[in-house]
Amino acid sequence: xxxxxxxxxxxxFGQVTVLDQLNLDIQEGEFLVLLGSSGCGKxxxxxxxxxxxxxxxxxxxxxxRNVTWDEPKDRGIGMVFQSYALYPQMTVEKNLSFGLKVAKxxxxxxxxxxxxxxxxxQIGPLLKRKPSELSGGQRQRVAIGRxxxxxxxxxxxxxxxxxxxxxxxxxxxxxxxxxxQSLKNTMIYVTHDQIxxxxxxxxxxxxxGGVIQQLADPNTIYNAPKNMFVAGFIxxxxxxxxxxxxxxxxxxxPAVVAGGVTFSLDGYHAGxxxxxxxxxVLGVRPEHVKVDEPGGTGEVHEATVDIEEPMGADNLLxxxxxxxxxxxxxxxxxxxSPGTRVRLTFDMTLASLFDAESEERI
Amino acid sequence: xxxxxxxxxxAHLAEVPASWESGPRGARPxxxxxxxxxxxxxxxxVAAAYYLLPLYVMIVTSLKGxxxxxxxxxxxxxxxxxFEPWVKAWSxxxxxxxxxxxxxxxxxxxxxxxxxxxxxxxxxxxxxxALSNWRFKGADIFFTILxxxxxxxxxxxxxxxxxxLREIGLYGSLSGLVIVHTIFGMPILTLLFRNYFAxxxxxxxxxARVDGAGFWGIYLKIxxxxxxxxxxxxxxxxxxxxxxxxxxxxxxxxxEYYPMTVQLNNIVNSVQGVKEYNVNMAATILTGxxxxxVYFVSGRLFVRGIAAGAVKG
Ligand SMILES: Nc1ncnc2c1ncn2[C@@H]1O[C@H](COP(=O)(O)OP(=O)(O)OP(=O)(O)O)[C@@H](O)[C@H]1O
Ligand SMILES: [Mg+2]
Numbered sequence: 001x002x003x004x005x006x007x008x009x010x011x012x013f014g015q016v017t018v019l020d021q022l023n024l025d026i027q028e029g030e031f032l033v034l035l036g037s038s039g040c041g042k043x044x045x046x047x048x049x050x051x052x053x054x055x056x057x058x059x060x061x062x063x064x065r066n067v068t069w070d071e072p073k074d075r076g077i078g079m080v081f082q083s084y085a086l087y088p089q090m091t092v093e094k095n096l097s098f099g100l101k102v103a104k105x106x107x108x109x110x111x112x113x114x115x116x117x118x119x120x121x122q123i124g125p126l127l128k129r130k131p132s133e134l135s136g137g138q139r140q141r142v143a144i145g146r147x148x149x150x151x152x153x154x155x156x157x158x159x160x161x162x163x164x165x166x167x168x169x170x171x172x173x174x175x176x177x178x179x180x181q182s183l184k185n186t187m188i189y190v191t192h193d194q195i196x197x198x199x200x201x202x203x204x205x206x207x208x209g210g211v212i213q214q215l216a217d218p219n220t221i222y223n224a225p226k227n228m229f230v231a232g233f234i235x236x237x238x239x240x241x242x243x244x245x246x247x248x249x250x251x252x253x254p255a256v257v258a259g260g261v262t263f264s265l266d267g268y269h270a271g272x273x274x275x276x277x278x279x280x281v282l283g284v285r286p287e288h289v290k291v292d293e294p295g296g297t298g299e300v301h302e303a304t305v306d307i308e309e310p311m312g313a314d315n316l317l318x319x320x321x322x323x324x325x326x327x328x329x330x331x332x333x334x335x336x337s338p339g340t341r342v343r344l345t346f347d348m349t350l351a352s353l354f355d356a357e358s359e360e361r362i
Numbered sequence: 363x364x365x366x367x368x369x370x371x372x373a374h375l376a377e378v379p380a381s382w383e384s385g386p387r388g389a390r391p392x393x394x395x396x397x398x399x400x401x402x403x404x405x406x407x408v409a410a411a412y413y414l415l416p417l418y419v420m421i422v423t424s425l426k427g428x429x430x431x432x433x434x435x436x437x438x439x440x441x442x443x444x445f446e447p448w449v450k451a452w453s454x455x456x457x458x459x460x461x462x463x464x465x466x467x468x469x470x471x472x473x474x475x476x477x478x479x480x481x482x483x484x485x486x487x488x489x490x491x492a493l494s495n496w497r498f499k500g501a502d503i504f505f506t507i508l509x510x511x512x513x514x515x516x517x518x519x520x521x522x523x524x525x526x527l528r529e530i531g532l533y534g535s536l537s538g539l540v541i542v543h544t545i546f547g548m549p550i551l552t553l554l555f556r557n558y559f560a561x562x563x564x565x566x567x568x569x570a571r572v573d574g575a576g577f578w579g580i581y582l583k584i585x586x587x588x589x590x591x592x593x594x595x596x597x598x599x600x601x602x603x604x605x606x607x608x609x610x611x612x613x614x615x616x617x618e619y620y621p622m623t624v625q626l627n628n629i630v631n632s633v634q635g636v637k638e639y640n641v642n643m644a645a646t647i648l649t650g651x652x653x654x655x656v657y658f659v660s661g662r663l664f665v666r667g668i669a670a671g672a673v674k675g
Contacts, residue, residue, distance in 0.1 A: 052568050073574030085565035089587040098583075099573030146569070 002061070003028040003186040004049060004154055009058035011041075011048055018044050019210045022058070026188065028153075031180050033197040034190045036207035037233070042190040045207075046156050049188065051075050063153055073103075075154075078147025082159040084139040086131035092142050093127040096149050117145040120179070137168045144179070157189040161196065173199060194234050198222065206230050223350060228359040231283050231352055237316065237327045240289075242282040243356060246274045256282045256353070259322035261301060267349040270362050279356035286316065286329040288350045291342050301344045305336045319344070424448065424643035431639050447640035451648060455641055457628040459617055464645055466618075467625030471605055471652075473536055474621055478543035479600040483593065486548055490555025491581050495567050505556070512549030520613055527614065534616040542614055543604050551596050558592040559585060594660050602653040622649045 006024040010017065018041045026032050034042045047053040049060060051072040059068050067075045086095050096117060100110045118124040121141045131139055140160055147155055160176075161169045177200055180187055191197055197204050198218045205215045206229075214226040225231035231239045244258025254274040255264045263282055265274070303321035310316075310332065317328045317336055321344065328344070336342065353362045419436055424447050426440040453463040460466075489508075493501055523542060524533060532538035562585070570580045586593075611621040620628075626649045630642045 047568070050568075050572060052571060071574075072572045077572065079569065079572045081565040081569060083563055083565050085563060085569040087566065087570070087584055087588075098570075098575075102574040102579060146573070150573075 001028045001064070002026065003030065003063060004188065005061040006045075006049065007059040007061070009045070009048060009060070010056045011044055011053060012056045017056075017210070019048070022210070022212065024205065024212065024215070026186060028186055029184045031187045031189065031200055031202045033201035033204045034188065034207060035192065035194065035197040035204055035233075037192060040207045041210040042192075042207055043158050044210075046079075046158050046188060046190050049154075050077055050079050050156055073099075076152050077154045077156055078150045078152040079156040080140075080143045080147050080158065080160045082162055084131070084136075084143045084163070086139055086142055086146075088131055091128055091130055092123065092134070095131065095142055096127075096145050099146065099150050113149045113151065117148040120148065120182075121145050121175075136164050137172060140164065140172060141175075144176075153186060155185050155187045157187065159190055159192070162191070162193065169193075169196075176200065194236065198234070206233060208233075224361070225283075225352055226361050228281060228283070228354050231354070235285055237286055239283045239285050239352070240324075240326045242284070242324060242326075244280060244282060246276050246278045246280055248276060256280060258282060259324055261322040262299065263346060263348070264299060265348055265353070267347075268351055268353060269349075270353060272362055274362070280362065281354040281356050281359070283352035283354060284326075284346055285350065286327040288347045289326070289328045290345045290347070291317065291328055291330050291334075291336075293345070299345075301346075303342055303344050305338050305340045305342060307338060308336050310335070317342075420643045420647055424640050424647060426640055428636075428638065428640060447638070448644040448648070450638075451629070451641045451645035455629045455638075455645065456632060456634075457620075457625040458632070464622060464625055464629070464648055467620055467622035468648075470536070470615075470619050471622040474539055474543065474611075475601055475604045475652075478540045478547070478604050479597060481540070482544040482547035482551055482600055483596045485544070486551030486596065487555045487586070487589075487593070488581065489548070489552040490557075491559050491585055492577075493552070493556045494560040495580070495585075496577070505552075508549045508552055512553070516546070516609065520609075524613065533614065534619070536615065536619050539610060539614045539619070542610055543607070546610075547600055547603070551600070554596060554599075555589075555592060558589060562588060598656055598660055601656050605652050 002025050004024075004026040006022060009019055009022040009024075011019040022045065024045075034045060036042050044053065048055050049062075051060075051067065051070060055068070059066060061067065062075050062077070072079075086092075087098065090098065093114060096114045097110050100113065114127070115124075118127060121144060123138065123141050123145060126134060126138060126142070131142070134142065140163075143160070157176075161172055164172065173196055176189075180200075189196075189200060198221075201218055203215060203217050204221050206213045206221065208229050214221060214230045216224075216226075221230060221234055225234065225239075228241070232241070242256070242258040242263070244256045244263075247255055247257045247262065249255035249262055249264045253264060253266060254270075254276075255262050257263075301321060303319040303326065305317055306320050306325065307318040308315065309318070312332055314332045315330045315334055315336075317330060319326045319328055319342065330336075354360060355362055422439050423431060423436065425443050425445070427442065427444050427446070430441060451463060452465055454461055455463045457463070457467070492498065493505055527533040527538045527542075532541065566584065566588075567580060570584045575583060605621075606623060607621065608623045608627065611624045615621070626645050629645050
């Protein structure tokens with residue numbers, strides 16, 4: 001069953017149209033991540049779903065009910081903000097119970113719900129404190145608790161972790177995932193951190209300029225990006241893009257000639273026929289190149305190590321190869337000094353091929 | 363580079379030059395009588411004296427009897443302290459028609475200032491809240507009109523307002539004056555509140571909406587408790603402004619409702635009899651006491667509120 005459904009949504013601030021003709025269906029219990037660079041309209045979309053912005057056109061359904069004109073409180077949503085947005089003059093307990101008090105819920109039920117949220121989020125000892133007496137991680141927990149006590153079907157998160165330091169962020173990320181697994185609510189989560197997106201999401205919607213570029217599970221997004229924007233946005237370091245054109249290799253099979261070298265496309269599943277001479281971009285992720293190793297599908301290429309970046313678990317090499325610079329990931333235990341000649345093989349089953357003009361996947 | 367040099371030094375302590383141990387260490391010493399401190403304190407002293415000297419003269423004069431004042435040493439302290447002038451100023455000095463002192467004016471001023479301040483702050487804060495958070499249709503035009511209103515000189519509006527008040531039957535009454543003060547305080551107060559509320563995090567407002575609070579719920583439970591400093595600023599502005607008002611008091615009320623400032627003027631400028639300088643001084647201090655008290659009590663909050671407004675834009 002669809003939990004949240006956005007139909008032909010349009011939102012303009014005066015003359016500026018931020019979202020146009022946006023459609024999105026989210027399944028019940030799904031964890032959907034909205035990912036995109038700053039200013040692409042993620043928060044705007046979330047605010048539209050929450051009812052905090054009056055939309056210009058289109059419809060929004062939550063649990064099969066048309067909530068387009070409903071107030072935020074009547075939509076069955078809870079929201080967590082980047083800046084926590086805790087009421088500074090109230091204690092943690094008051095913060096958690098404010099919404100319930102407004103809804104005139106009996107005190108006994110309020111106490112029960114606050115206690116339950118405090119237990120789930122382990123903020124019991126903090127209930128009597130003011131937000132200013134909490135650390136960043138504790139504040140964010142309280143903010144999540146505020147959504148939790150309302151016992152809603154849909155959770156909306158707007159970059160809830162981006163004000164925290166790296167260590168806390170990864171801790172809370174795991175906690176949010178655990179929360180989702182135990183509550184099984186629908187969650188819509190805005191972030192510009194691709195690690196958060198890949199680790200948390202059932203599906204990721206990648207946005208650019210108010211348009212959803214691709215909506216798919218993390219694996220598909222990572223391995224079969226729909227266009228060059230998605231391919232370049234996900235993955236760090238970014239996918240290597242080799243500009244060239246379609247040709248036939250020695251055996252007459254399709255190949256890409258880029259920078260004077262030939263990459264056989266053996267094993268690549270193209271969605272359309274590859275006409276020789278077509279301008280294309282071959283995309284290869286750094287971890288899909290083998291260095292000085294047997295195996296791999298295509299021919300062997302020669303390259304020179306330019307810079308080595310050891311990162312502990314793995315070792316990132318920047319190579320000079322047929323006129324372009326290429327990032328390649330190897331095991332952390334393998335070391336290469338600059339200037340070394342290495343032999344590369346490419347795994348074409350995991351590569352991506354894009355049209356040079358439209359930048360769409362072929 | 364310097365980092366590396368530093369590391370080397372700590373690694374080979376033996377090579378440390380002798381000056382490292384005997385050199386400067388800890389807090390930098392401050393000379394007590396540098397040119398800078400002399401200039402700073404000198405300026406402060408002159409400025410303080412400039413404001414305090416008249417006050418001093420007023421106080422000592424108000425404590426002297428008339429014979430002593432006629433001797434002419436205005437700076438000398440009173441030889442014989444008397445509170446007679448204060449009592450007279452408060453309860454029996456003649457203010458034009460009647461001779462029951464400033465007390466009547468004081469209570470008039472209280473009855474003008476308290477409701478004017480309360481009503482104008484209540485309305486202006488709600489205005490500012492609606493303007494900054496609820497962005498209703500035409501909010502910008504409304505705000506522009508309000509700001510333009512702040513720049514129209516009062517004098518231009520005096521006569522039209524007299525007519526309006528007469529037509530609605532409030533001319534000469536206390537409530538008429540309260541209405542006038544409330545309206546004239548509106549532009550600047552609304553601006554003050556709007557800017558303060560606009561500086562509060564927008565997500566807080568959104569969170570409250572998701573929590574189900576409405577227009578009044580958010581205003582009363584979220585915004586007002588967070589905005590104490592700006593309410594104090596507004597209160598000080600209004601209390602001092604309204605208490606010190608003379609023009610509106612003369613124009614819009616009848617003599618029995620004259621505020622303290624108008625009565626003070628009548629005492630000081632009365633043409634009959636001898637000039638009782640001591641009574642005049644006492645009356646002046648009494649009239650100025652209320653704003654002075656407000657400053658002393660809430661001055662610290664005032665500065666904090668102004669500063670908060672400045673930082674948050
Ligand atoms: N109130 C507003 N008036 C006019 N334009 C706005 C308003 N709010 C947002 N915008 C514009 O809408 C676009 C999308 O903004 P939005 O806040 O949704 O971005 P975002 O994807 O959440 O970015 P970030 O990652 O920085 O939070 C931006 O270009 C922004 O300038
Ligand atoms: Mg945002």
